[in-house]
Amino acid sequence: MDRPFDYLVPAALDAEAQPGVRVKVRFAGQLVDGWLLERAESSAHPKLAYLEKVVSPVPVLSPEVARLARAVADRYAGSLADVLRLAVPPRHARAEKAVTADAPADPDAPADADARPGGRAEVDPRGWRDYPAGPALLRALTDGRPARAVWSALPGEDWADRYADAVAATVAGGRGAVVVVADARDLDRLDAALTAVLGAGRHVRLTAADGPARRYRAFLAARRRDVAVVIGTRAAMFAPVERLGLVAIWDDGDDLHAEPRAPYPHARDVLLTRAQLGDAAALVGGYARSAEAQLLVETSWAREVVADRAVVRARTPAMAPTGDDPQLARDPGAASARLPSLAWTSARDALRADLPVLVQVPRRGYVPSVACADCRTPARCPHCAGPLALPSAQGTPACRWCGRVAAAYACPECGGRRLRASVTGARRTAEELGRAFPGVPVRTSGREEVLATVPGGAGLVIATPGAEPVADGGYGAVLLLDSWALLTRADLRAGEEALRRWMAAAALARPGTAGGRVVVVADGALAPVQALLRWDSAWFAARELAERRELGFPPAVRMASVTGVAEAVSDLLDGARLPDGAEVLGPVPADEGRERMLVRVPRSRAAALAEALHAAAGQRSARKAADPVRLQVDPLVLF
Numbered sequence: 001m002d003r004p005f006d007y008l009v010p011a012a013l014d015a016e017a018q019p020g021v022r023v024k025v026r027f028a029g030q031l032v033d034g035w036l037l038e039r040a041e042s043s044a045h046p047k048l049a050y051l052e053k054v055v056s057p058v059p060v061l062s063p064e065v066a067r068l069a070r071a072v073a074d075r076y077a078g079s080l081a082d083v084l085r086l087a088v089p090p091r092h093a094r095a096e097k098a099v100t101a102d103a104p105a106d107p108d109a110p111a112d113a114d115a116r117p118g119g120r121a122e123v124d125p126r127g128w129r130d131y132p133a134g135p136a137l138l139r140a141l142t143d144g145r146p147a148r149a150v151w152s153a154l155p156g157e158d159w160a161d162r163y164a165d166a167v168a169a170t171v172a173g174g175r176g177a178v179v180v181v182a183d184a185r186d187l188d189r190l191d192a193a194l195t196a197v198l199g200a201g202r203h204v205r206l207t208a209a210d211g212p213a214r215r216y217r218a219f220l221a222a223r224r225r226d227v228a229v230v231i232g233t234r235a236a237m238f239a240p241v242e243r244l245g246l247v248a249i250w251d252d253g254d255d256l257h258a259e260p261r262a263p264y265p266h267a268r269d270v271l272l273t274r275a276q277l278g279d280a281a282a283l284v285g286g287y288a289r290s291a292e293a294q295l296l297v298e299t300s301w302a303r304e305v306v307a308d309r310a311v312v313r314a315r316t317p318a319m320a321p322t323g324d325d326p327q328l329a330r331d332p333g334a335a336s337a338r339l340p341s342l343a344w345t346s347a348r349d350a351l352r353a354d355l356p357v358l359v360q361v362p363r364r365g366y367v368p369s370v371a372c373a374d375c376r377t378p379a380r381c382p383h384c385a386g387p388l389a390l391p392s393a394q395g396t397p398a399c400r401w402c403g404r405v406a407a408a409y410a411c412p413e414c415g416g417r418r419l420r421a422s423v424t425g426a427r428r429t430a431e432e433l434g435r436a437f438p439g440v441p442v443r444t445s446g447r448e449e450v451l452a453t454v455p456g457g458a459g460l461v462i463a464t465p466g467a468e469p470v471a472d473g474g475y476g477a478v479l480l481l482d483s484w485a486l487l488t489r490a491d492l493r494a495g496e497e498a499l500r501r502w503m504a505a506a507a508l509a510r511p512g513t514a515g516g517r518v519v520v521v522a523d524g525a526l527a528p529v530q531a532l533l534r535w536d537s538a539w540f541a542a543r544e545l546a547e548r549r550e551l552g553f554p555p556a557v558r559m560a561s562v563t564g565v566a567e568a569v570s571d572l573l574d575g576a577r578l579p580d581g582a583e584v585l586g587p588v589p590a591d592e593g594r595e596r597m598l599v600r601v602p603r604s605r606a607a608a609l610a611e612a613l614h615a616a617a618g619q620r621s622a623r624k625a626a627d628p629v630r631l632q633v634d635p636l637v638l639f
Contacts, residue, residue: 002079002618006043008050017051020059020066022091024052035061035084058096060088060223062240064278069238071273076633077560077610077617078263086259087238089208092216099220123169127162130154130315133305141169141246141281148275148302150293151285152538154315155507156474159285160186160193163248166283167229168197175245176228178274180237180267182254183466184209185452190231190250198229206232206239234259237270247271248283253290253493253500254466264632268292287507287537288500291548292555294541304538312535317478317509317516319533320346321524339481343519346477347433351440351458353515355476359433359462360505361426362485370397372411373418378484381406390419429481430462445469465501474510476517483522483529492553496544499528499537506532552583558606560613560633563596568620568627573597576616579608609633 007025009017017023019038024031026049033055061084069083123142128134133149140147153159167177181187187205194203204218204227215235222230223240230239234257249257249268257267268284275282282302284293296302307315322340347357370379370388379388381399388397388406397406397419410417426446434442437460445451445463454461456472463469465486486498502520510516522529531540549556562569566587573584579601587595601609610633617631 001621002073002081002614004037006045006048008048009039010050013051013054016054016057018059019063020061021057022055022060024055025049026052037066056091056096058100058220062223062242064244065238065240067277068274071277072265072270073263074607074610075269075273076263076265077614077631082262083265086261086265089215089219089235090212092213095213095216096220099217099224123165123172127165130307130311131305132308133303137305138165138169141166142173144173144175144245146275146279146281148282148296149284149305150289150297150302151283151305152289153285153287153507154307154312155317155509155535156315156511157507159250160189163190163250163285164193164197166246166248167194170246170281171198171228173245175243176241177246177248178236178239178241178244178271179231179248180234180257180271181231181250182256183233185450186250187231187233188452194229194231203227203229203231206230206236208233208235234267237267244274244278244280246281246283247275248285251286252284252293253286253288253496287503289537289541291496291541291544294538294545295555298545306538314513315511316535317506317518318512319518321529321533322519322521323523340521343479343521346517346519347479350476350517351437353476354458355515356454356456356459356461356471358468358471358475358478358505358508359429359460360465360468360478360480360501361429361462362465362482363425370419372414372416373420374416375411375414377411377413378488379409379419382409388419426462426464433460433462466504468505468508470508474514474516475508476510476515478505478509478518480505480518480520483520487522487526487528495528499531499540502532503537552600554634558601558603558609558634560599560609560631561596561635562599562629562631563590564594564629565627566595568625568629569595569597571625572616572620572629575619576612578612579605581605582609
């Protein structure tokens, strides 16, 4: 059913029934919602039904977004209807009436960029002077050339200001821009930066968190060409910006960029598809670099924008691990201490210098865990590598994942057989450090309350990853605790995610020349720790990509997961005409009694794989198969 259908337009609706409007039609005896994609003089079908109603005469679906939605549906083996539900927000009649009452603009009429509110923007290239290719990027944006860049930001960089410079250069060239960030806090920073550079009223923010009315007003403002710039969370990736000159995404490795609804598109892939279809520039930036961004560089689709190593060394805080051999020689207890002496003294020295200290803890609240009593190595199940738990103080450890009892557990690091229950988490850490440093203000930032900024004086800030506030003047010390919680995740991207979280926190520290120090409680020989110490995420991303090529994992290959009950998964794969060279892997257990099968093909066969899975899913839908199947292309988490 994923195809357009022809209908007759009655004379009474001829004026309102224009491409892009919402309509209601009769389909299989029911009145359903639809979109009017185009008007034609004739049809190959001899007998057609009439349109029942034009819901609104406002053409909210632009031709460019319609083409993009079709391409995204094909890319992710989904349906056009599902993508359009993500691309166009639900109609809000009151907001629509208020916007269209001012001026019935024609959104498809040609418009001059200089006629937009505020005129042209002045671009200051000095913010990009630390990056040799930065000024050239701004010139290309001003000239309207489709430059594609992967930007590795320096520590302490105000990324929002740099993105505002890029957007201003695009607007100065007479074109529009779409910028996507992960969360509301990043959106607020970018909003303030753009207002300072472009002026008030020159852009809108598009996010579901703003509510249906405000979101729909922002969408209509972009569709009517009242503004040329749209920023937002992943809801903005389909923003209807005409004459699009730049698409940009910040921190593309954040899993918040992945849409949780079918067909599960990723904001990075949607924006890059827009750049390809519309011959627009693209900017992928972050403190850390994802394997997908590295693939763009290695295939020459994009050019990297990085600073010289001398500049990196001058801007980077002093970095130190606590688990390498020299540190263990000075402090033998560092292997088992949650807060080794190096981290302790770094925090104490920063507080004495009247500087704030950031402590990153991977988990919030009070999270019980089981570790070796001798070396504090997290206890894992010998059968499935899941975390062990103690039912009671004298109980036998059992796996939280598979439920098996590990009565004969032995630590793989030291051979110890004694386990102890440990408690980690931001709230517990705040209590412990508050007692250790009496009289020092202690603040927490996490799910309950996320702080945007903190003052620059002496104080302790305990934050979970992604919730680290910006300190006035930078932090004197940043402590990265419980690194094992990030590095030992059963996830293909565990190392990449750990490095991304660490670099985001370390970027908030002062430079080493100004007393800034970062301490990571981890072995310095680990690849993610090495990348952090050198502030070289490009090296780690290239290493990750090479390993994934060797193992046959995304993004080096195209992979799809099929999840459901065993019979439904087998039914879909049996009916799919998979392309030559396709490998079917699995099954592996999923949640709630379901299983997951993986299909892997070379990137050159990606389109054929998506087409085959889409056709098989359509056949099951036509048969009205009872058991649903979740179909996801290039899932972020494979295991």
